[in-house]
Amino acid sequence: MAERYSRQILFPGIGREGQEKIRSKHVLLVGAGALGSGNGEILTRAGIGRLTIIDRDYVEESNLQRQQLYTEADVEQKLPKAAAAEKRLRAINSDVEIEAIIGDATPEVLEGLANGIDLIIDATDNFETRMAINDVSQKYRIPWIYGACVGSHGMSFTILPGTTPCLNCLLRRIPLQGLTCDTGGIIAPAVQMAISHQSAEALKILVEDWEAIRSTFVSFDLWRNEYTAMKMSKAKFPGCLSCGEHPTYPYLDKENMTKTTVLCGRDTVQIRPSAKGEISLEKLASQLGSLGYEVKGNPYLLSVELGGERMVIFKDGRALIHGTKDLTHAKSVYQRIMG
Structure with missing residues (x-):
């Protein structure tokens, strides 16, 4: 088995000790679409110990352009993405413990999954779920990695409870809610770039190399050849209801969730x-x-x-x-x- 991960172990940032830490960790992947399928495959190939995937949707033909785990057979069978992802990932690495949850990532569900989770990766497509992830992260002190992409544009930010600003803080500074794939479409390279940023940060967290974690909010546009990394330390807001001095975790309140x-x-x-x-x-x-x-x-x-x-x-x-x-x-x- 050491041969399987030999090239990863040779990398100084991971090594044998880091590989053992990766093997001992549990990641919650929220969403099994474009970002979810890519992050799920990288973590599975890297030898994560346990991966829990939650997704509410099923595979459609339009997904095949960018969602790398799925096939035409999945489309024909209308398989739920979580189930199709689990099947494919088990075929890639049978040593990884994979749990697929076919359903919505509601606050109640996310809180029920929080125990024993070492990292949450955002691969969802809406801010209602992201804000719930953010509050679960802060309440249970679980790191999480935000990611999004649309058109040729993408972004990512790593959130460490007690250290970095949270997503609720960032919404005061960056108009993240403007992101949508309804009007701009999406190209696969933008997806892959966002996945690369998220999965690289995930490996740093899993091997506990806290000093290597990126502190900036990354934004890029591959078509226009633009890349920006913004410092976010001053964005942390003491009065934030998710991570501030007196948190109430408002996005875990059922009344704040639409039906x-x-x-x-x-x-x-x-x-x-x-x-x-x-x-x-x-x-x-x-x-x-x-x-x-x-x-x-x-x-x-x-x-x-x-x-x-x-x-x-x-x-x-x-x-x-x-x-x-x-x-x-x-x-x-x-x-x-x-x-």
């Missing part, structure tokens, strides 16, 4: 039921089929179509309504199909 979300990059609304529970996909498929709906499915989800409307339903009752960004219309479709 509907427009997904990044496509005309799709996610609807999340307020009550917990699990539905019988087999029973639902039979009921909807008898009503004339076209129903396809696998053990993880159902795809339901009728009259141009398409909805994908997961076991926990969560649904993706395709072909709209109208929250009211999406709720109407959901209620019509789910009753």
